[in-house]
Amino acid sequence: MALQSPPPSLLHFLEQYPGYYIIAHEEPDGDSIGSQLAFASFLRRRGKQVILLSPGPWQRKEIAPYRSFFVDTLSRAEVNNRFGLLVLDCSSISRTAQFATILVGLDTAVIDHHQPNGVAQGAVQYIEPHAPSTTLLIQKIIESFGETPTPEEARHLFLGFATDTGFFRHLEVEAADSLELLSRLARKGITPKSIYRETFGSYSLESRLYLARILSTMEPYFQGKLLITHILHEEYQTFGSDHRQSDPLYQLLLSVEGCEAVAFLREEEQRKTSVSLRSPDTLNVALIAQKLGGGGHKNAAGYVTSLSYQEAKAELLEQFRLVFGSNP
């Protein structure tokens, strides 16, 4: 399946302004940050001013080295109204926390690979739900101008692709087109090996104990079709927020025989629980996440609720009861 190319309206948008704010969703990840960095570098090469914004919080190790390139506060008075706004890896500035009210009114283009939950923002949209990462869309934009990414841009683009695809594991029918784009990054000297070492090595021992703790909370429901794990507010504090990584957790649980979905509930505050959903194959967890106020992809989705862990779990089990048509 060929990935859509950027619409002419977007290429025009990128010529139109002397400068751009580039922002992406809160809780940045490799894809949002990699997309922002590569895009900023490319636009600067074209003589544009760029201000990179990120609402944070910065929780992931693989993006930590880039934090100093991003601005995390901006007052309404400081906003340059001659700039355009580029929203990446989400389709609404409502996902940008403190910036959502500040950037209202700027001409906006949205570049995203999620199916929009509701109406996407911006007069200009490049939304390709078949793209496994936003970085591939940025690469397609760069190539649409007849340019190629610099080696540094290529490294940022590869990083986003690698993290959003669980290092290639989640690629499906879009693989052929994606790997063609990737091959051009590899020609710049960016290899899976170098990105893997940079991204998935050097974790603290504590981060592995955190995984062990979560794994030990695993409860099977619906005859093992749904596996639920969690961490409570107090414990979440104890483990600290540095270098937490849950991808290996999903990898372990999704490989359990008979498992059709995995849920990880993180009670962040007494009345705030974030829920991550994964499925190995056909079960579409994005539909459940959307019903409960979130979004995502068929096999990886999530939402945040103002419920305690116990309440959030009850609400989630009710949704899965409808999916499986039986009691937990």
Ligand SMILES: [Mn+2]
């Ligand atoms: Mn993404």
